[in-house]
Amino acid sequence: MKRVLRWLLRLFPVSFRDRYGDEVIESVVAKAGDSRRKRGRIAAAGVLVYQSLDLVKAAWVERTIEHSRPRTEHINRPRSFASNPKRDPLVASVWRDARLAVRNFGRSPGFTSVAVLTLALGVGANAAVFSIMDAVLLRPLPFEHPERLSVVQVNVGGPGWYGASEPEFIDFREYLGSFDGVAAYELTEATLGDTLAPLRLQGVRLTTDLIPMLGVEPLLGRLFTPEEDMPGAEPVILVSHGLWQQHFGGDPTAIGRTINLGGSQATVIGVMPEGFAFPNPDCLWWGPRQLDFEDPWTRNNHYLNILARLATGVTAAQAQSEADLLAASSIEAHPRYYAQNGYRIRVLSLKQSMVGDSRRLLLVIMGAVGFVLLTTCVNVAGLLLVRGERRRHEVAVRTALGAARRRVIRQLLTENLVLAAIGGIAGVALASLCVRALISAAPDSIPRLYETAISGRVLVFSLAIVALTGLVFGLVPALRAGATGIHETLIQAAPGQCGSGSLALRRVLVVSQLALAVLLAAGAGIMLRTIVNLYQVDAGFRPDNVVTMRIDPSPARFATQESRVAFWRDLEARVKRLPGVISAGAVPWLPLSASFPVWSYMVEGETVASIGDAPAAPVQQATPGYLSAMGLTLVRGRFFDPGDRLDTRPVAVINEAMARRHWAGEDPIGRLIKLYPEGRPWMEVVGVVRNVRDNAMDREARPKLYWSHSQAAAIAGWCMLSMTLVVRVEGDPMRVVRLIRASVRSLDDMAPVSRVTTMDRLVARSVAEKRFTTALLSAFGIVALLLACVGVYGVISSSVSQRKREIGLRMALGASEGRVVGHVLQEGVWLTVVGVVVGLVGALLLSRVFQSLVFGLSAMDPPTYAATIILISAAAACASLIPALRAAHLDPTDALRAE
């Protein structure tokens, strides 16, 4: 903000700036801060805009007065650029030109306001979106040698890439020489504090070489020692700057204190600097992972995220080929794990892995906003051309009166630059508002969005483009005036007339505007249909009137498996009795908001040689009430009931996809299934539920296995303690949250209740990215359509006024009003047809990029395109109808006399 103010201060004479600059900035900053505290951010933004405009105005007045003052006043002042009596005549005349320009603009407020608005819209939208691109895609990560930081991921079957298992991580450390460091981390959560208001905090368990690899030093205290990473070492943690401020009040003596984290006492050894957000800003603490290198976990438990740093001079490609070799030799060494599905390792840069899928979305948005900027430029160019044509006469007169051609060109240039500057400043103000709006509307899935700010680079980029358009198109009339002889121009160009050459150019511009409008409007239409499709898809559950919340009872209090089962059984029973509650259940992983663990399993009658051959599926533990609380549909058999206990026969429920995978055409009820490592009990399939779209509304469900929470200790070895409560309610689901909290407290007063939300909101969040794209494309589409209409209107009116005489003649010779209208409309129709065709060709070329964002229809969806074409044609027809009707009402005598 201060940078923008400093930049605006430059408008003042140096003497003023030297004397008052700092004070002015301080006052503006204080004022903005005050109003933010008192009236919120929007008011503060308003204050900034007002203050910026005031600075421009005051500078303008100050400069004017500075000029008009008698020179003697300056004698005792320090010599400076602005008050130097022997001022450069060039500077003086440019200043004069600028003032003349402002006066000229004041004389045609219609032209000025349309031009400034257009520029502001284009620059503002563009600067805002480009800022986000800059933060997310372009700016380097805030770590040491960010280009060398890499992420290593593996695939041992199933879709996608994921983290490594402990033995794999140990292999990486040992055999991958391309890296001078390989570290691992795991995201986790822990309950902080043992008071009545415990907090549930996200944190990271990492190997201690990770933070030094990032090159970040703690603000206070120290980093971990290798000893603290040994299994069984005393727990120590680093806390984030935010947590330090919040929990310790920013007290430096927090170092060395112990806090209760996840039921054990951990010593705080350091505070990380502000802005340190690894791997994301939700993580508030970091502790050692304390991996047991001597006795690692099994090879098929892929839970460690791997961060590695390329050794100096090693390329990512070299590291990748080394990783390929390691994968090949691992398959040979461990056929039991990798024989069936293979083993692949990939190395990608940290930034690539962070930006991931958002890249495509951002590129589409950037494309759209780029189009808007292009349309802006085209429109401003069109406006300047009209104006230029109208001023040809003026230019000719000036030249005839002896103005040098260079002087005239400079005047026109200055005018356009002043226009660009005014539009640019308005655009910057708009951009800062837009960035806030975009950040709050954007989906969570876009990484690093929190770093977004309007950067100087962005502003310079946008302003440069606009200024360039202004220069190029503003020059045309000036050069033209110079090229044609003064005499012809004076005869030819009576005021208000247009040359035919520039009209042809404007037709081309209008056609491109129409094409852009077709592209954007069709894109918006297709995204709109995508969203409708997403909401219509059968997700497998009923999200309405369901509230969910995460509950984390303290592990110390519920140490035994029996007590955990009892806690959830009691809670479910208590919540069910609350007024308005229809049903309640609990699961550890909620559809659309968690990644489900994938387990290998065996089916009775199908033998497998090794774990690598066994089928695998996402799994879920559930309490009996979950089926009706989440609104799952039971296709066959039954769901879990309170009769399923640890001492009864283990039972399982599967989804339709799993039934199809193993028992296509047969009855799965009564079949047996068990989790892979030997020694676990067989479960009897007692029911089949409809598929639930767990990951995203637009992704097909995978086979899935459910077992009862009360039997989990026998089936999987342990039952979950931290789970998400799902409650179906009559009416507003948020109404019962307070009562539910009380029920939780009555069972465990130290259990934090967090992430309270409704399933409707989760569904909305899962399509947020698509909604965001749709909203942006619609906004840009509307803007583009409006700009195109302005363009069509402008061209047709100019062409009518140019052909006034011809039209008058036709009417004098007996042409009816209808024929005149038809004649004029013809031109509009032609423009529209060409524009639409060009737009369709463009859409065809872009459809492949777009297809990945579309769900349930083709990116070239015919009905959407048909509707778009009708819309654009209708709008273009309306825009050309106005000048056509005006032409039809021409008085032939007047029209003929006009020449």
Added chain:
Amino acid sequence: MVCLMGRRQATDEASTLTPLMFQILVALSQGERHGYAIMQEIEERTGGAFTIGAGSLYRSIKQLVDARFIVELEETSPAHRQRRHYRLTPAGRKRAKLEARVFGDMVEWARDARLLDPYKA
């Protein structure tokens, strides 16, 4: 807020001060203040009817200093090194009084013309 007085300065003997200049003089007549405090005082005392831009404010301050109606104080507060305080000069006070009288007469006139409520408590 800022009047463009052509080639004449608003601080000239024969001209009227701009409203902002007058407000600055009034604000300073109650004691020394720095620029931002003047800004706050004006906005508060006028019930927010005037929104003061920092650019216009300092431009007016500069003109008042040039006209010797107010002076910059040498000593600065250590906390805000860039905050300079201003004080009304005797000439400034005289001018503010004169101006206030003119305004007062005009307000009386407006009241006689029933443009304004009678005196309110």
